Amino acid sequence: MKKKGIFCLSAFIASLFFWNLLIDTAWAAGSITPDQLEETVEQIMSTELEKLHIPGAAVVVTQGDQIYFSKGYGYADLEQKTAFDPTKTIVPVGSLTKSFSATAAMQLVEQNKLDLNQDVNNYLKSYKASQFQNQPFNLHQLLTHTSGLDEAVYGINSPTKAGSLPTDQYLSTYFQNQPPIRKPGVQYDYSNVAYGLVGNLVEQVSGQGLDDYLRTHLFQTMDMPSATLDLPLNNPALAQSYQWNDGVYQKQPFSYINLPGAGALNVTPNEFSHYLITHLNEGKYGEQVVLQPQTAEAMHALQFAADARLDGVGYGFFRGQLETGVPMLWATGEIDDFISEMVLIPSRKIGIFVTINAADSGTLLHGEVINSIAKLLPAESQAAPRSLARSATEVKLSPEVEGVYQVSLNPVHGWGKWIRMLGSIKYTVSIQDDHTLIVNGEYPNENETTDKIFQAAGDGLFAEKGGQLKILLYQQNGTWMMIAPDSKTMKQTTLWHRTWTLLVSYAAASLFFITTLLIWIVRYVIRAIRKNKAHISSTLAFIALLNTIFLGVQFNYGNSQIVYGYPTWYIWGICTLPLISALIAVWVLIVNSARLITGERKARATGKVLFAIITLLHTVYLFYWNFLPVHYS
Template identity: 45%
Template structure:
């Protein structure tokens, strides 16, 4: 699912524009592609990049009009058995590309009058209710455009065992008990798997069917997709992680507790049928999955942060190719699979690229799409005139966005986020530095010039950034469709991580000192007293902190077992209790020297600080937020 460990979780602020403000029209194509042209371009990209990016296997499918024009696999779909990647038979996982299909399914229910896009979703939910932040309730429109204001979902979203999964309705009920919304709906775009997990369950509660059964009956069968399923079958999609020296490690199959967010498995050629329907007013081989006006509403502009920035439809992102052609697109990343769908309505062309080794997947599919794009003449993209930007110093600073939740387990994952960009004036322009999505993978320095209304355009490129203030805080919207917030030193992830590292080093160092002291006393058979309470406190923290960081990072998406939550998670509370007992004893024992008392008071104070710190970051069995 897009984007827990990748650029999954993105933010946007702005206003909602009318759906008809900018319509993508399925016009007659100006370009006729040929299979030979496509094969030559894609072959060249694969030959130049697959080994370099350590990709085990990839498939490319291109549709034009009503048919698949080009379909070819590269490398292996099954590395262990040397089975080639075949887009006609290799089962793959599409991750967040499940979302456009779930959006289509729920819009079928809107079309039938069972749901409305602008009605409080609580009117349709039977087994739980969604809390309201502020005055306006969440609607289907908010969920489909990722503007619901719901907190990021991270904890226990997947399971390695089908037997450990929970029904989506129960997962969502528990989620809303622990994680309330963080902003009013419609206020800000925030890519979040919980939105479509909730859409999927909304389909279940209104149709009386499981999401898999509904999609099979209403979408997969009409589209001629017999291989597709949201459940693990006898044939298991295989994805890999590069292990060095030409070796690949098979990644485990994950089961989703909210399947609407990214659980679909399908053969690439069959997924192409969905692209054909999107580009042909809802028709595939004479079968209509919905009315043309419903398809159009999915593709129309439903939300944008600023009129000069690309916006969103329902389950589809809007944008432009480098040659200026309007497109609809979406990506999907899950357990090593990385894929992208691009629809070009003006040409009635659909492109789907999937990679089964995720580390270099986005770089590869962008190269493929870029090569195909060059076969279509979109005309020259005009440069926009530069206008005076005023005081550029006001924009200077570090901008970051968080992928972690604000409530519940996982809040502390923000310590490890590295999604930040440094902005500074460069003459009459701005220099923005950071690791850009779909870039080189390294820190790049790009220059942006003002085109008015606090919007800046990349020099020599098409990327646009919009700077704006919200309650006195500067924000920057545009990089990977995200809104990044200007952060002070003490709120930056690097600073928070340094504080955590300092706490770890202090307690581990103190534990080592006391262990050495006990060892020396034992060897020398000395009788000098050593504080067992301080030793116990330091050992408890020395055990807890590394385990929490390492195990917590590895397992947070799978959920923590009871022994971990209340066993390991309670160690700081035990240390806190010892510290309070030691403090009371030190202050009431007049026989102790002043330096001994001072030392114990200091350690007790540090213990209290660390326990409160861990409580604030939701690292204890009970949480601050």
């Protein structure tokens, strides 16, 4: 009996030894160690935080069903000298909220309370969504950013909680003023309002506020007690964000957004990683089922791409490849100068979350961290490469494809159409030879414009030479279009519609009125000093004054306040000044045109007529770009 017990104990110890040996071998073959991760990330953080002027950051890596590595760097709050702690520091994660909204909506799809292909108006109770040419859009199109909705900018945020609006109230006004701009289901255009509407669909179908629904069905299930859509402004654990100006960090204010489903989530980095674990484990967190496996798979699958050979998008996730060629799912979020990025590597069951509290460098740091971690992974056998060629007609590299391609970040309707003038994402395409393009632009996870070479892969598709990026060129209604490496739809623009041209024309008009006013003031002072009674036109000076006041207030107030909406004094006071000046200009034009006919003071009358015409043209220009209380579109 004693020998038998000794034998059993020896067998048990031996089995443990071989089991641990087996596990160690498996981890060594298919994973990386926390020490490797720490060394790799530390090398980046030790130089890049200071170089990129980032006060603080956190990196969390998950593998399987657990957090494998977690560490904070620098400060979450510079004034209080609070360390960035991924277990305690609460971070606004911006558009990463969209993935949670998508998950919530897909839970309701599982319960047959929402249908991916039904008109969304079937579920909206307190308002109805407007349509493009009576064509309804559905949940699938909202989740894939293909609903055709106009960009929401005006009044999307509030500087105070008291000033924020219920989502259904905001959307009701939005649909009244900004109808959809294209047929649903045909073109990808990243849309905050689409995911704000997804969040509101969850509210209207479930009968719960979105924060309550997420807390009950996601946050509690995934052990995320810090997670909330309600900005915890008085919580000392909330990180602060900064901009680097004139050699010092300047703290940035927080916003309250009227579309919480699109970007209101606040959470600690470690708890955010529980969401990664859930999606990497077929919708389960521990023993809790958040999504059915087939639903999680559907969220990760290709749900829309302009071309089947492109990575495209899923539901709440973008699809892509690491620099090593390994498939990944990813998304980024930016709000109030916080930038976060999540990456899922399904083949390794690895999740990566990187967050920083400064936006000046974009996602450059995130890209360095993610790709450095990816390079640590052992090589894996790749599936047979997807054929890039198709049997359709090849795009011929004629000079027509060369030019500047820009993505429109501005609304088509209402306030903010003029945002186009402030800049847009652009790529410049030039031909190297019969099958090769040089494309200059700022690529994902890069912070400066660079040239990349793309080689023809058949029927409008071009693959990056020595890299993983792809672009697609095609014609739409006679205009060349491009699908950029990050899925953005871009349009070839003529010289007259490029950012610099628009800015120069706007600046020229501004300078004209400012110069006219200054000249009048100088002449008036000289006349007063010399006690000369020579005529100088007060009417033209008044027109110049009205336009100068408008331009000054627009530049210093209108540009920054558009996301909060404009008060009555600005809309019906400041924005009407160009209209008043136009009415005066009409009077000047009539009076001086008559003088030209009679030959009275012909030279002076000619100058005033030209001045009046310039004023009227400028007013029409402002009307077209929706600067005035009455909008062109």
